[in-house]
Amino acid sequence: MTSELTYRRRHNEMEQPAAYYGKPMKLIHYMLREQRLVFVLVGIAIATVAFTLFSPSPIPIPIPIPHYSDQLSMRSESSSLAQSRRIEYLTGGMGSVGGKIPLGLKRKGLRVVVTGGAGFVGSHLVDRLMARGDKVIVVDNFFTGSKENVMHHFGNPNFELIRHDVVEPILLEVDHIYHLACPASPVHYKFNPVKTIKTNVVGTLNMLGLAKRVGARFLLTSTSEVYGDPLQHPQVETYWGNVNPIGVRSCYDEGKRTAETLAMDYHRGANVEVRIARIFNTYGPRMCIDDGRVVSNFALRKEPLTVYGDGKQTRSFQFVSDLVEGLMRLMEGEHVGPFNLGNPGEFTMLELAKVVQETIDPNAKIEFRPNTEDDPHKRKPDITKAKELLGWEPKVALRQGLPLMVQDFRQRVFGDQKQDTTTSSSTE
């Protein structure tokens, strides 16, 4: 009995290949008859043409500038319209692109923490990260940032906001850490200098400790202030700077220099993957209205344009979308840095005031005031390194970016005035 079964199985095994190879031949004969193959090929061709013509590009590319105006209008529009605009902003104005990305090509979202993500630069960075599908956690103590800057992401499961001071440790499971937490304008960082240096030193230590513990990549937003009042012009990354260690700006300048030192020591000593960006003057929507920084001073209301000293000190101004692009390229790339991220187009304060007059308010008056202590005379980035190694350079000219910022400022100032009226009427 057993041997009969064994025999049958062997017999079947021997017959199977013939049956197996017979089927394709039958199928080929079937296809070749009555021009069936031609119909199949024509069908495939029509489907390919239709797919190419009617499906959008699968990768959403946020186009930053036009959408800032959408963002601004969101604050005042009805919620449904705001919702649809929000979707447009997040997808770069390409409709609901997310669902049409072929499964195999869909980018796996990273888990990213942005400290200071409710601030000016941080909130724009968060918008870009969210738009590409990352899971973003904002850690902020709201010293200079505000919930308003990120509230358009509330309700999105990929977004979390944690009120936390980076001076205290925090444990989060993430892949990337963008460490921005630190007041950036002199008015704010001089307000409590000891807290500023603590944020820069202890805060950076805490976030580097986190990066080491969870194996995350860490990006520090340092500053052009590490060059102090530079004796070299333009400033190259290899220049060590000319900083006053005991001046009123030292809490920030020296704080950032120490933060860079810490980043490099964690890199060398603990193999933490670090990235260092030295950011030059940046402007754009969502900047603090009354932070005393030069562009916001100029864009604000119809007060005279204040020029300190003789107005011959120069600055370079980059639009925030350019900076965010640079930060992301730096984080994704393989170079530690430091990298200068700024716009080398140089303006004297007086020239800037004139651009404001030309593009915004021809009747604006220019007022001269005495210079502030340790105000650097010249600052201009050499961005050769970023161009070569990150393939990055700024794209938005001052004349293009300034009106976008002014539009945002005017809307917020108008909102403030309405709120003031409500408050005063309710207390009367």
Ligand SMILES: NC(=O)c1ccc[n+]([C@@H]2O[C@H](COP(=O)([O-])OP(=O)(O)OC[C@H]3O[C@@H](n4cnc5c(N)ncnc54)[C@H](O)[C@@H]3O)[C@@H](O)[C@H]2O)c1
């Ligand atoms: N904007 C510029 O021109 C510029 C230039 C050079 C460097 N930078 C650097 O870029 C980063 C962002 O600057 P910004 O212009 O967006 O400034 P910002 O003041 O608008 O944002 C800083 C954010 O950090 C938060 N923050 C401050 N201290 C904190 C703390 N201890 N714990 C948690 N959160 C804290 C603030 O609430 C705010 O949301 C800063 O590190 C700044 O030094 C900015």
